Amino acid sequence: MRDMEEYIVFIEFLELFQSQLVEDPIRGRMDVIHHIFYEKFPETNVPDIGNFMSYVNEFNDLCGYALEFEGSTVAPVLVNVVWDRVELLENALVGTRNKPKIQQQLTSEPSSENKENKLTLSLKKLLEEPFVSVLQLYSKGFDLSYNRLDELLKAKTSFSILMTEKIKLKTEFKKGPEVCEDANHCNILSNAIFNKSGLNAKNANIEQKQAHTLLQQNKHLQSTDAYKCSQTKVHFLPIFNANTDLYLGDCSYLDTCHKLKSCRYLHYFTLKPSNNFQPLPANERLQRISYVDHDFTIGDCFTEYTRKLTPPQWINCDIREFPFPVLGKFAAIVADPAWDIHMSLPYGTWKDLELMHLPMNELQDEGIILLWVTGRSLEIGRKALTTWGYKISDELIWVKLNQLKRTIVTGRTGHWLNHSKEHLLMGLKGNPVWVNRKVDVDVIVSGTRETSRKPDEVYDIVDRIVGKYARKLEIFGRDHNVRPGWFTIGNQVTGTTIYEPDVQKRYNEYKESRNKS
């Protein structure tokens, strides 16, 4: 049994918050009220909700059911406080402690003055030693603090935390090598490979193996530090030769320079680590991926563990004429159209309209689409997505890296400013419950490759959003775009390969009908 005094604290608490407890955002939820109460009065010793509920029920018994609840006994919700009854109990309890106060109480009406006194008293009590500043006091409960509210709103939900964890388990870790930031190492290694061996990287096409053999032979020329580092990290070795003019700095094109032999700017040789990351044995890898055991299966396909990834499929065709129903429906579509970016052409060229008029609605009932756009086509791309019935949900920015893993800042890559990124618009159709949200960030940092070839990271990001076994389509694809789990169409892929029997059947029918006509 508790001391009667202990219930005074609850009265103080009720008076402090008054109707706030039953209003938004608390709405009488006892778990929330418990939290607030225990933060304000930790000395009451009700650390868990069970203790607190029995404490509140005892209090309610004492004061003749001043607290009115609704809802189940498991999760009761406070809907009203009968203040008269609380006051009666207060008078009785305070009376046992402080007689003169009762007399005052009895003679006067239920005074607001007294309430105020109690409020100031309790506030003063809070401000007593150890001294707590007003701001700290405010940030203790989320009832009065905007910052706290903001934090709550920004906090990750359990759903998104679990989702992220699950995807982490399902995604194979592709750890790549780090880059050595020690310029000294690079100079030492460059010296050991090029100067001493008489090799000229601009003329001789040095293989990684050869470079590492040379390093081993010239071990005496290097510090042990640099040599060791060359085994585990990537180094960019400056190549000095007769043409190189150090005052000019790095070449804008680096390893893609067309005049490598005569260029006076500085170029680099990428020395990859000799100890490459060894892949795990195939069977071990499989185990790690497919037997991941978890109970969080929201958004998973129920045949997830028995499914096999479809081998790469592709159809060589003219997209403008190809009937999309042959392909079926897809969860994700990636498109990298060859935009007509001739600035001299008037705004609405036929090609833009052509793209806009593609019957994209035949390919997807709900799902995501990703559309690569550049410069002027940014606006057309945004318009096209809306026309096709998508909501633009995100924009992925590809930060393009050069050989040295730096952004491209020179070389007049744009009309007004240099261009060092590209945009990938992401559209969402319908309200698919099966997509995984906010696992990846909307920035891809990846190196440039052949002209207009886009980073492969996109495929994995799409996999993480729609699931590995979902049907995925790439339009305007080329040979290097075909991959397991994906269907690639376009006039630049070689031949046609189909594994899905239903698609094969419809494709044959389409071919036949075309041959007849």
Next chain:
Amino acid sequence: MASTSSKWSEENDYANEYIHTGVQPISHVRNATMPREGYPKLEKLHQLKEKKVSEHAVKPYGCRIAAHLLMIQKLNSWITDHGLVFDVIMIGALVENQFILPLLTNLPIQKLCAKPGYLFIWATTQKIQELTKVLNNQNFNSKFRRLEELIFIQCNQESGGGKGFGPEDYQTCEKVPLLQRQQWHCWMCITGTVRRLTDNHLIHCNVDTDLQIQTPQSVHEGPSAVPDAMYKIAENFSNTNRRLHIIPSRIGYNVPVRPRKGWVIMLPDIILDNFDPSTFQKELYEKSKVNYAKSNQPQFLVPQSAEIEELRPKSPNK
């Protein structure tokens, strides 16, 4: 056949790495802190231009006024009573929920902006489509062309104590984004005509890039609602001296807007409230190279040097 798409390659896959380590892909960019590393000529150009801009810049001006109706009134009075015109107008900052659209629809932009003139408008990913509509509406009358879409990326969400450049990411409220947001968009628009080849007194092209990354350095300088880098792009591109920045919302003290030399900043809670049209204009005439040639309107320019002309990237001369 299990996972052919995921090879153990020698290349880095930073998106994959992020899933496993939580290290932001953008933090792997090696020149984030020193963007022009390896390009001494470009670095020199930036230094020279910064010096010139600073030498000829007016003192920092602030105009404290409530958004957005009073702002419009004030701007109208600047135009009609004092004949004020600006060459570079930046609108918005890295805060959500600004009254950018009501401001844009009512802004006396045609009179306020010189010709040629440049507009920098901030937007989040979800605001872009509305922005597209605004730029095609009656007020703008399609007189402004979008030249570039700049992207600003923050290096780390947690940097600066969680306060700073990050687009607000309310996990529970928004259902639409499929990715975590890290980017801000800034539209660079132009009105009137400039020729890249011949108008080098007005603009310098290709000095900066369309991507700016918040560097750890700038995090140490303390949070700011407007990254220095974005002011610098405007200053490096346009060689004119009248720059106005309007932010149509309160910013608060967590992520303040800092007064900047060479700019008039209009903001409901800017710390400095010293703007006076006549003082400003007087200072403009003192600090700028005034050019009366060709057009009737005088141009207020930042004079350039032969060295800058030598170093700046140029279009191939035919």
